[in-house]
Amino acid sequence: MANIKIDKIIRSKRKTIALVVTKESQLIIRAPFYTPLDYIEKIVSKKSVWIKQKIAEISKQPKAQKKEFVNGEGFLFLGKPYQLQIVENHPLDIELKDRLYIAQNALPNIEKKLTQWYRNQAIEKITERCFWYSKLTGYHPISIKITDAQKRWGSCSAKGTVNFSWHLILAPLEVIDYVIVHELIHLEEPNHSKIFWIKVRSILPDYEKRKNWLKNNERLLKM
Ligand SMILES: [Zn+2]
Numbered sequence: 001m002a003n004i005k006i007d008k009i010i011r012s013k014r015k016t017i018a019l020v021v022t023k024e025s026q027l028i029i030r031a032p033f034y035t036p037l038d039y040i041e042k043i044v045s046k047k048s049v050w051i052k053q054k055i056a057e058i059s060k061q062p063k064a065q066k067k068e069f070v071n072g073e074g075f076l077f078l079g080k081p082y083q084l085q086i087v088e089n090h091p092l093d094i095e096l097k098d099r100l101y102i103a104q105n106a107l108p109n110i111e112k113k114l115t116q117w118y119r120n121q122a123i124e125k126i127t128e129r130c131f132w133y134s135k136l137t138g139y140h141p142i143s144i145k146i147t148d149a150q151k152r153w154g155s156c157s158a159k160g161t162v163n164f165s166w167h168l169i170l171a172p173l174e175v176i177d178y179v180i181v182h183e184l185i186h187l188e189e190p191n192h193s194k195i196f197w198i199k200v201r202s203i204l205p206d207y208e209k210r211k212n213w214l215k216n217n218e219r220l221l222k223m
Contacts, residue, residue, distance in 0.1 A: 004048050017043055021054040021210030022220075054062060062220055069110050075100045076220060077121070093117075107115050115166075115223060122166035130162065130180050131171075137203060139184040142210065150222060153214065154179040156186045167221040178210035 007026040011033050017040065018030040029040055044051065067073065074081040082100040090103035094117045106113055123146050134140050141161040149155075149165040156162045162183040168176050181203050189196040200207050 004044055004051055006044060008039070009037075011035070019044065019047055019051065021058065023058060025055050025058050026149050027051060027055075054069060061216060061218075067111070067223070069107060075114075076170040077118075078125075078169065079175070102218070111119070118223065119146060119166040122164070122169035125169060125173075126164050126176065129177055130164075130184070133177065133180050133184055133203070137181070137184050137199075139187045141184065141187060151186065151218065154219075156182040156183045158190075160187060162187070165221075167223065170221045171217070172217050175210050178204055178207055178214070181207070 003095060004027065006029055009029045009031060011031055014030060014032055016032070016036065018028065020028045023030060027044070029044070031040055037222075067075075069084065069086075071084060071086055073084045075084055075101070076082075077096060082088045082096060085099040085101050086104055087101050088104050088105070090101055090106075092101075093103050093113055094108035095101045102114075126146065127144055130141070130144050141156070141162040143162075145161060145163045146165050146166050147155075149166065151165075153165050153168055154163065162180075163181070164179060168179060168186060185196060185203075189199060204210065
């Protein structure tokens with residue numbers, strides 16, 4: 001076998017074998033209950049080029065690092081990195097100017113506070129952009145919700161609610177706009193049909209670039 005390690009085999013009532021490479025570069029095999037191991041290994045070997053390609057793709061993606069909240073550390077906002085500056089006596093816990101200023105006495109609980117701060121910024125910005133694109137497209141959601149989703153950047157309900165993850169506020173504005181337009185058009189076109197993408201393109205001719213950014217940088221949006 002072409003030296004590919006299988007990290008996990010999940011057996012179930014399914015009828016076919018599926019290979020999954022996770023975001024952590026783990027190879028997971030889903031297989032029917034009584035599939036012999038050598039058969040699975042044969043399939044893995046056959047698919048080795050695809051698996052290696054997948055793993056290479058994932059390792060190229062930028063990784064989110066656990067924040068330490070030290071001076072000079074970078075924090076994203078609307079796609080731009082800002083250096084953290086801890087200030088001894090700052091009137092606000094968190095303030096974004098040329099840098100991200102954080103009051104020294106806010107540090108003990110800073111992760112929670114910063115999440116809340118990002119969330120508030122997201123509510124303001126996403127609502128504003130959503131109204132703008134509603135006017136432009138003529139699709140009006142009955143409400144806009146901000147979620148904590150880590151991967152599902154946007155979604156919408158049959159009832160006409162659109163949901164957006166606050167994590168989007170870390171992404172460039174044009175990427176946020178893409179997710180908003182995507183969900184607004186879903187209000188009229190529930191599936192990713194040809195017409196759906198034609199409608200997206202009619203609003204954002206360069207939507208593919210924005211979509212790719214999201215796909216290639218999703219780890220940057222984790223906090
Ligand atoms: Zn969609």
